[in-house]
Amino acid sequence: MAERPGPQGGQGLLFLTDEQLRKGIEAMFFAYRGFTADPDRILAEQDYGRAHHRALHFIQRSPGTTVGNLLDILGVTKQSLNRVLRRLMEDGLVEARVGREDRRERHLHLTDKGRALEKALSDAQRDRMRAAYRAAGPQAVQGFRQVLEAMMDPEMRRHFEASDKAGGR
Amino acid sequence: MAERPGPQGGQGLLFLTDEQLRKGIEAMFFAYRGFTADPDRILAEQDYGRAHHRALHFIQRSPGTTVGNLLDILGVTKQSLNRVLRRLMEDGLVEARVGREDRRERHLHLTDKGRALEKALSDAQRDRMRAAYRAAGPQAVQGFRQVLEAMMDPEMRRHFEASDKAGGR
DNA sequence: CAAGATACGTCAGCCTTGTTGACATTCCAA
DNA sequence: TTGGAATGTCAACAAGGCTGACGTATCTTG
Structure with a gap:
């Protein structure tokens, strides 16, 4: 557990000490707080x-x-998600369209109003992320992404990788 | 906002695209879920x-x-923290000793039982972190840490840096 | 076509963990 | 001695998780 550099490892394993x-x-822990701080302020106002x-x-x-796909990604119960979605639809930020192929499904879309709030939130979060990226540099960013990816549960990694659109990585 | 590589930047700024x-x-988001998943399972049992x-x-x-220092670090209200601490003390995991210099202060310590649970939790979390570190390699870990540090609020960064004991970085 | 599975919504009730506000105690320091 | 700091605690509330149960379309399959 508590590592001294073993005969096989030497300096190269020092980064794995407890x-x-x-x-x-x-x-x-501390970074996640920063990560959510700016959007949280905007959200609280509304x-x-x-x-x-x-x-x-x-x-x-x-x-x-x-809805089902969202449940998968977010990892919460449908009751919990439903409460949130209901509110967003009542407030006119989200719109649910009945599926054309399978009419049991509801396909979710943002309205203009929803897009506006989403943009405000993601702008705030991106600003912080951009500043951190810029301060750390491209090399560091690559390492950051590698470690985070290795830390995910395999199923979450699937969702993460699935989000590569044009211009992804 | 949406960056094309400008004349000044070129390839070097591609890592800052939206x-x-x-x-x-x-x-x-996904990594934080993995980060907390293992301890969460242990906690739920108890x-x-x-x-x-x-x-x-x-x-x-x-x-x-x-207590006050803990409030600072955790960023919650004393009522919220107190509820948690009270339970931990009732259950005999944490012990509060009246300060010798300033008797208003309570100095918090883990009991053997508390140390045991803390170790179980942190072992689980460290295992995941170790696997991620090992998979990504020392270079990536350095970048990971740089980006996270840059993402913190300055005040949190203070707490973070203050935690360097012997062997820190 | 009938029966079962699937996608979704919803009601009810519970828990943890956060919040605000008010107030008491104890003790340090000016 | 008095003001303020550090702490504890009561009450009330809210967000957002959870489980369980049930209803309703709708699709799929035997």
Whole structure:
């Protein structure tokens, strides 16, 4: 567990010490706070929460996605998601269209109003991300992405990779 | 906003496109889920939540820390933290010692039982982090840390850097 | 065509963890 | 001695998770 550089490893494994890992864990914790801080402020003004942000984000990213697919991605129960979606539809940010091929499905789309809020949120979040990327540099960004990807559950990695559109990576 | 490589930037700024930033945002989202998944399972068995994990972690990391300091780090209200601490003390995982210099302060320590749970949680989380680090390699880990650090609020970065003990980075 | 499976919505009730506001206690420091 | 700091605690509330149960279209399959 507590590593001294073994005969096989030497300097090359120092980044796997418990202490380094602890720092990584705390870095994730503190960084995630920063990551959500700016959108949270905007959301609070309008009486929405992170759950609404997540729904808006993934509908924006994959317009026409179904409720079931969203459930998969977000990993919450349909009751929980439904409460959020209902509110977004009542408020006219999201619109559900009956599927043409399978009429049981509801295909979700943002309205202009929904797109506007989503943009405000993602602009704020992207600004922070952009600043961090710029400060760290392209090399660091590549490493950042590699570690995050390796940290995901395989099923989540599938969803993540599935989001490559034109211009993805 | 939507960048084409400008005359000044060229290839070097492609990592700052909106699409790259969106992928970074989703990577954070999906990775954080993986990051908390293993401890969450252990916590659920014992009817604790993430809030308890966070408290245990930061008490373990800085034994003797005060309630006020913990409030600072965790960024929640004292009522919220108090509920969690009370439960941990009732269950005999955490012990509060009256300060010797300033007797208003409570210095928090883990009991053996608390240390045991904290270790189980952090072992699980470290295992995942170690696997990710190993898969990505030392170079990537360095980048990972740089980006996360740049993403923190300055005040959180202070707390983060303050946690360097012997062997930190 | 009938029966079962699927996609979705919804009601009811519960829990954790966050919030605000108010107030008490204890103790340090000027 | 008095003001303010550090802490604890009560009450009430909200967001957003959860489970369980049930209803209704709609599709699919035997």
